[in-house]
Amino acid sequence: MANWQLIHMYGFVEPYPDNTDDTADIQMVTVREAALQGAKGEAARLLLQERWDYLCSLEMVGEEGAFVIGREEVLTEEELTTTLKVLCMPAEEFREVQDQDGWGDEEREEDSLTITNIPKLKESWRQLLRDSVLLTLQTYATDLKTEQDLLSNEEVYTKLSWRERQALQVRYGQKMILHQLLELTS
Numbered sequence: 001m002a003n004w005q006l007i008h009m010y011g012f013v014e015p016y017p018d019n020t021d022d023t024a025d026i027q028m029v030t031v032r033e034a035a036l037q038g039a040k041g042e043a044a045r046l047l048l049q050e051r052w053d054y055l056c057s058l059e060m061v062g063e064e065g066a067f068v069i070g071r072e073e074v075l076t077e078e079e080l081t082t083t084l085k086v087l088c089m090p091a092e093e094f095r096e097v098q099d100q101d102g103w104g105d106e107e108r109e110e111d112s113l114t115i116t117n118i119p120k121l122k123e124s125w126r127q128l129l130r131d132s133v134l135l136t137l138q139t140y141a142t143d144l145k146t147e148q149d150l151l152s153n154e155e156v157y158t159k160l161s162w163r164e165r166q167a168l169q170v171r172y173g174q175k176m177i178l179h180q181l182l183e184l185t186s
Contacts (some may be wrong), residue, residue, distance in 0.1 A: 003170045013169045016176060023075060025066035026076035026136050028083070032061075034131035035087045051086050051094060058082070058102070068176055074113050081113040088124040118184040130185035133178050140171060144179055147172045 003013040013019070032052050039045045045050040049098065057060040060082045067083070068075040068099060097103055118126070137143070150157055160168065 003173050007166055007170060013166050013173075015169050016173045020071060022173040022177065023056065023070045024136075024174040024181075025068055025070050026132050026178075028061040028065040028067060028079075030135050031067065031083060031128065035128055036133050038128070038131060039078045047091060047094075054098060054104070055083055055086055055093060059096060060086075063151075069181060070115075071177055071180070072115055074115065077113045084113075084121070084125040084128060088122065115180075115184065118181070121185075126185040130174060130182060133181045133185070137175065137178055140175065142171075143177045144172075147175060 001009075001021055004023075006019075007013050014022075016022070032048075035048050035052075036045055039048050052061065060079045065079075066076075067080045074080055086097070089097070113121070116127070122127070133136055147168060150160070151172060157165065157168075
C-alpha cells in the first residue's frame with residue numbers, strides 16, 4: 001500500500017526505501033496541460049482537445065483521475081499507454097482510430113508500458129511523460145534536494161513534529177518515483 005494510503009488509513013508510513021508498494025500520482029489533467037503546452041498553434045490545441053474528449057469518451061481519462069506510478073510498475077498502465085498513444089499519434093492516424101472506433105488488442109499489447117521499457121518508448125511519448133512529471137513536481141512546495149537535506153540532517157529531522165516527519169516521508173517517496181521517471185524519459 002502506498003505511503004499516502006498508509007497514513008490516511010492507519011496513521012503511519014514506511015520510510016523510503018522500505019515501502020516497495022509506494023506510488024506517485026500524475027494527475028490526468030496535468031498530462032493534458034503538458035500536451036497543450038507543447039501544442040503549436042490554435043489548430044493543434046483544438047485537435048488536442050478533441051483527442052482528450054475522445055479519451056474521456058473511452059473512460060480512459062477524467063478531470064479528477066490520476067495515473068498511478070509505482071517504483072517498479074505503472075499501476076494504470078492501460079490508461080497511461082492509451083493516453084500517450086492518442087495524444088501523440090499523427091492526425092491521420094487519430095482520424096482512422098476514430099473512424100474504426102478504436103484499435104485491436106494486438107496493437108495494444110505492442111505498446112505495453114512498464115517501468116523498464118519507458119526508455120524504449122517513442123520520443124514523443126517520453127517527452128510528454130517527462131513534461132507531465134516536471135509539471136507534477138512543480139506542485140510540491142519544496143524540491144527533492146530540500147527533502148534529502150532534511151532527512152539526512154538528524155538534528156533538524158528530530159525537531160520536526162511526528163506529523164511533519166510522516167508528511168516528509170510521503171513526499172520524499174513520491175518525489176523519488178517522479179525523479180526515477182525523469183531519468184527514464186531522458
